[in-house]
Amino acid sequence: MLERLLRKKTVVPDSSLADRITDVKSRNIPAHVAIIMDGNGRWANRRNLPRVAGHHEGMKTVRKITRIANDLGIQVLTLYAFSTENWKRPKLEIDFLMKLPGEFLSTYLPELIEQNVKVEMIGNSDLLPKHTKKAIEKAMKETAHNDGLVLNFAMNYGSRLEIAETVKDIVALVADGAIAVDDIDESLISSNLMTAHLPEPDLLIRTSGEVRLSNFMLWQLAYAEFSFTDVLWPDFDEACMLNAIEEFQMRNRRFGSVEGEKNV
Numbered sequence: 110m111l112e113r114l115l116r117k118k119t120v121v122p123d124s125s126l127a128d129r130i131t132d133v134k135s136r137n138i139p140a141h142v143a144i145i146m147d148g149n150g151r152w153a154n155r156r157n158l159p160r161v162a163g164h165h166e167g168m169k170t171v172r173k174i175t176r177i178a179n180d181l182g183i184q185v186l187t188l189y190a191f192s193t194e195n196w197k198r199p200k201l202e203i204d205f206l207m208k209l210p211g212e213f214l215s216t217y218l219p220e221l222i223e224q225n226v227k228v229e230m231i232g233n234s235d236l237l238p239k240h241t242k243k244a245i246e247k248a249m250k251e252t253a254h255n256d257g258l259v260l261n262f263a264m265n266y267g268s269r270l271e272i273a274e275t276v277k278d279i280v281a282l283v284a285d286g287a288i289a290v291d292d293i294d295e296s297l298i299s300s301n302l303m304t305a306h307l308p309e310p311d312l313l314i315r316t317s318g319e320v321r322l323s324n325f326m327l328w329q330l331a332y333a334e335f336s337f338t339d340v341l342w343p344d345f346d347e348a349c350m351l352n353a354i355e356e357f358q359m360r361n362r363r364f365g366s367v368e369g370e371k372n373v
């Protein structure tokens with residue numbers, strides 16, 4: 110009896126999730142999903158735990174969401190893991206956050222390789238501690254030939270800084286005579302951003318009830334659909350991800366026109 114109950118307990122949610130995945134996959138899947146993983150601190154506070162415990166739990170969510178994104182056939186998953194503004198946090202918290210890529214990748218890299226996931230990073234890696242940079246570079250190297258989901262960590266990333274750097278690069282091209290001022294257009298700017306090789310995000314998800322962009326992919330998100338949820342990042346699970354994709358699939362994306370692209 111107990112065995113039957115236990116079996117039911119594990120099988121029923123899995124199979125209903127599998128059905129939902131099949132259903133969602135029969136419609137339009139966003140090529141690029143970008144996520145602002147917010148609410149780790151509040152998750153920990155509510156449990157009388159230190160904030161870093163929330164970040165650690167959030168790391169487990171990264172694993173879960175990477176797997177389902179891969180299963181769904183999403184091409185790129187960009188995760189805002191550390192912003193250029195996050196250096197203002199207490200040193201202890203920064204140190205912990207900087208250790209997470211190393212822990213995550215040393216634990217899950219074999220699994221990511223098995224799933225054909227390609228690890229990438231956007232942001233300024235020069236200011237990252239050596240161990241953080243090394244862990245990410247190792248994962249990037251070992252997954253470079255994978256052609257499944259791109260798991261793109263935004264680490265020490267800030268959109269305004271990215272745009273400022275891009276402007277400098279383009280001005281240098283003009284100064285060198287490589288391009289003329291008239292050559293500067295939207296596509297030239299896009300192709301000089303850190304995301305030049307990636308499709309633009311179709312869907313932005315932010316957890317924890319906050320409704321703002323916090324300097325995340327300001328240029329790239331121009332035509333993305335936004336999905337905000339009150340769920341805190343450590344509690345964000347496969348069902349939450351499916352909710353967000355289903356919400357996306359209900360939207361009528363018009364890209365400024367009146368006709369609208371049918372999204373399903």
Ligand code: FPP
Nearest residue numbers: 146147148149150151167168190209210213
């Ligand atoms: C914001 O929540 C979250 C962060 C600044 C860090 C996000 C990092 C992770 C989820 C782990 C990343 C894992 C890897 C593998 C890189 P908050 O701390 O601002 O939450 P609060 O608003 O409730 O205080």
